[in-house]
Amino acid sequence: MTTINATPTPASAPAPTASAVRQQVLVLYLGTSALDSPVVGWSLYDGTGRTSPTTGDSDEPPYETGLAALCDGWRLIQAAQLIPPYPGHEYDVSFLKHEFFFEKLVDLDDAGR
Amino acid sequence: MTTTGEHLLSSVQMAHFVAHGSLRMDAVVPAEMNAEAMEVFAAGIPPVPYGTPVPEAYPEGSFMRRLVEVPEVAGALRSLVGLGPHIDHHFVHVREPYEGAAQPLHGDAIIDVRTDAFDVQLMYYPQEVTLEMGGTLSVPGSHLRRTNESDTGRYQNLRGQSRLVCPAGTVVFLHHGLWHGGRRNDSGTRRYMFKIRFNPTVRQRRLWDTSDLSDPRVADELNTVFPWYEHATGRLELYNRVLLWRALTGDEGFDLDHWVTRVSNRPQEVPA
Numbered sequence: 606m607t608t609i610n611a612t613p614t615p616a617s618a619p620a621p622t623a624s625a626v627r628q629q630v631l632v633l634y635l636g637t638s639a640l641d642s643p644v645v646g647w648s649l650y651d652g653t654g655r656t657s658p659t660t661g662d663s664d665e666p667p668y669e670t671g672l673a674a675l676c677d678g679w680r681l682i683q684a685a686q687l688i689p690p691y692p693g694h695e696y697d698v699s700f701l702k703h704e705f706f707f708e709k710l711v712d713l714d715d716a717g718r
Numbered sequence: 719m720t721t722t723g724e725h726l727l728s729s730v731q732m733a734h735f736v737a738h739g740s741l742r743m744d745a746v747v748p749a750e751m752n753a754e755a756m757e758v759f760a761a762g763i764p765p766v767p768y769g770t771p772v773p774e775a776y777p778e779g780s781f782m783r784r785l786v787e788v789p790e791v792a793g794a795l796r797s798l799v800g801l802g803p804h805i806d807h808h809f810v811h812v813r814e815p816y817e818g819a820a821q822p823l824h825g826d827a828i829i830d831v832r833t834d835a836f837d838v839q840l841m842y843y844p845q846e847v848t849l850e851m852g853g854t855l856s857v858p859g860s861h862l863r864r865t866n867e868s869d870t871g872r873y874q875n876l877r878g879q880s881r882l883v884c885p886a887g888t889v890v891f892l893h894h895g896l897w898h899g900g901r902r903n904d905s906g907t908r909r910y911m912f913k914i915r916f917n918p919t920v921r922q923r924r925l926w927d928t929s930d931l932s933d934p935r936v937a938d939e940l941n942t943v944f945p946w947y948e949h950a951t952g953r954l955e956l957y958n959r960v961l962l963w964r965a966l967t968g969d970e971g972f973d974l975d976h977w978v979t980r981v982s983n984r985p986q987e988v989p990a
Contacts, residue, residue: 632872636949645946648874660820660874661855661881661901698863698954701873701946 625714627652631679631707633671638687638703641672646701653711671705679707725793726927732797733939736962739861739893740880741798746790747842747887754781755844759810759910766805769917775805782808785842786914791889797926798838798891799918806837806915813852813903813911821899822871823855826915829866830894833958834965835922836861837894840914846886851909852901853882854890859944861895862958870897878945923968931967941974953977 634646644666649658668674675681683706690697727741735741747755758781766775776783786792795803826839847853857879881901882890892898894915903909930936940959943952960978964970973979 634873634876634946634948642949644877645948646873646876648872657818658874659902660823660871660899661852661879662820663875664877664879664881666875666877696954696957698951698958699865700863700870702948702951 625712627654627711627713629653629709629711630682631667631674631709633666633668633674633705633707634701635671635703635705638685640675640681640684640705641670642703643670644668653713671707674707679709682706682708725789726925727794727797728927728933729930730933730935730939732926732966733936733963735798735891735893736959736966737939737942738858739896740856740858741794741891742884743790743794743889743891745885745887746889747785747788747844749887751781751784751788752844752886755785755842755912756910759812759844759912763808763810763912765807765809768806769804771802771804775808782914785912786840788889791840794889794891795838795840795916798922799916800920800922800925802919803838803916804919806917808912808914811900811911811913813900813909815903815906815908817903820852820855820902822868823857823873823897823899824868824870825865825895825897827867827894829864831864833961835918837918838916839892839894839896840916841890841892842912842914843882843884843888843890844886844910844912845907847882847884847888847909848905849881849883850903850905851907852903852905853884853909854898854911855901856880856882856890856892856896856898857944857946859942859947859955860897861893862955862962863895863897865897873897876946923966928967937974957981 629652630650632648633644636642636645647666649667651658668677671681685702685704727735731741763782772783772786776786786795830837841854843853857876900911940963941956943956947955956974957977960972960974964972
C-alpha cells in the first residue's frame with residue numbers, strides 16, 4: 606500500500622490515510638432526467654484536499670451535459686429516482702430533481718499535484 | 719402625495735420582484751450615510767424583540783430609522799409590505815478577509831409555505847462590493863421553492879446565479895424564500911451587510927403604483943425563465959407565479975399562456 610509523500614496538505618484537509626488514491630465527487634444537476642441533458646447546477650468535492658470548491662465560486666459549469674462528464678472520465682455513481690408527485694402536491698416546487706453523482710479516483714502520487 | 723408615495727414601485731417592478739424574488743437598487747443610500755454606517759456596524763447593533771414595530775425598534779433620528787426612510791427604500795417597503803410593518807429581526811453580517819469559507823445556500827428562518835403573503839428582507843451594502851469580497855450569492859426565481867433553511871447547502875453553483883457586485887449604498891430586497899448565502903471573502907477587506915426582515919401587518923394587495931398594471935412588460939417580467947430551471951419544473955414556476963400575482967392584484971382571471979386556466983377548467987354547463 607502506498608503512503609502519502611511529503612507534499613504539504615492544506616490545513617483544512619483531513620489527515621491522510623494509508624491509500625494514495627482519493628475520490629473526487631462531482632454532482633451535476635441536469636435539465637431533465639436524461640443524462641445527456643444540459644447542466645443547470647453543479648457542485649464539486651475534492652477528496653485530495655488540493656482544491657476547496659465552495660458555494661458561489663463559479664458562474665460556468667464544468668461540463669455542458671452529464672454525458673460530457675462521462676466522456677471526460679468521470680464515473681457515474683447515482684442518478685436521482687423519478688418519483689411521481691404525491692396527490693395534491695403536483696404543482697409544488699422544491700429541490701432540484703435531476704441530480705447525478707459522479708466520481709473520479711485520483712492517485713496522490715501522480716505528477717502535477 | 720408624500721415623498722414616500724412618489725417612490726412607490728411600479729407594476730413592472732413588482733412583477734420583476736414576483737419573478738426574481740428580489741429587487742435591486744444600486745447606490746440609493748447617500749455617501750455620508752454609508753460612511754456613518756461603517757462606524758455604526760463596527761460598533762454593533764443590539765437585537766430587538768421579534769415583531770417590533772419600526773418606530774419602537776428604530777427611534778426617530780437613529781441611523782436605522784433614517785435608512786428605512788431613504789425615499790427609494792421607503793417607497794419600495796411600502797409597495798412590498800405596506801405601511802406599519804414589524805421588524806422580524808435585524809443583523810449585521812460580516813465577512814472577514816480571507817475567511818476561507820462560504821455560507822451554504824439557504825433560505826432564512828424555516829420553510830414558509832404562505833402563498834398570499836410574504837416577508838421582505840432588506841439587505842444594505844454600505845461599501846463597494848467587488849467579486850473578490852464575496853458579495854451575497856442569490857438564486858433568481860428560487861423563492862417559491864419549498865425548501866427548508868440550509869437543506870440546499872449541497873448546491874454550490876447554479877446557472878444564472880447572482881454573485882452580487884455593487885456600488886456603495888446598494889439595497890436589495892428579497893422575498894423571504896429566496897435561496898442565498900454570503901460568499902467566501904477572498905479579499906483583504908472586511909465586508910459588511912446589514913439585513914432587516916420585515917413582517918407585513920396589512921394585506922399585501924395593490925400596495926404599489928398600479929397605474930401601469932396593464933403594461934405588457936408586466937407579463938414579460940412574470941414570464942421570465944431562469945437558466946437553472948429544469949425544463950418541466952420551470953413550467954410549474956410560472957404556474958405558481960401566476961397564483962402569487964393573482965393574490966397580489968386580486969385579479970382572479972390573470973394568467974400567462976393559459977397555464978392556470980387550462981388545468982383549473984371545470985365547465986359546469988350541462989349540454990341540452
